Amino acid sequence: MTRAEREAIALKKREEEVAKQREEQKALLERRKAFIQDGKRIGSKSALNLFLKQSSKVQTIGDGFND
Secondary structure, X not given: OOHHHHHHHHHHHHHHHHHHHHHHHHHHHHHHHHHHHHHHHHOHHHHHHHHXXXXXXXXXXXXXXXX
């Protein structure tokens, strides 16, 4: 394989990685927008719990507000 071919493959792989990152950022932005809209509509505590439940990193949240 020539140097040019290796560079072309590496460039294509990098472009795919960047495209994937952009899609992930777009999805995060959409979740943030939904969080803000829900916060305006149903109150910040409920919207926070909804956002965290939808998040892939956090499954549940304790109440903590009424202690």
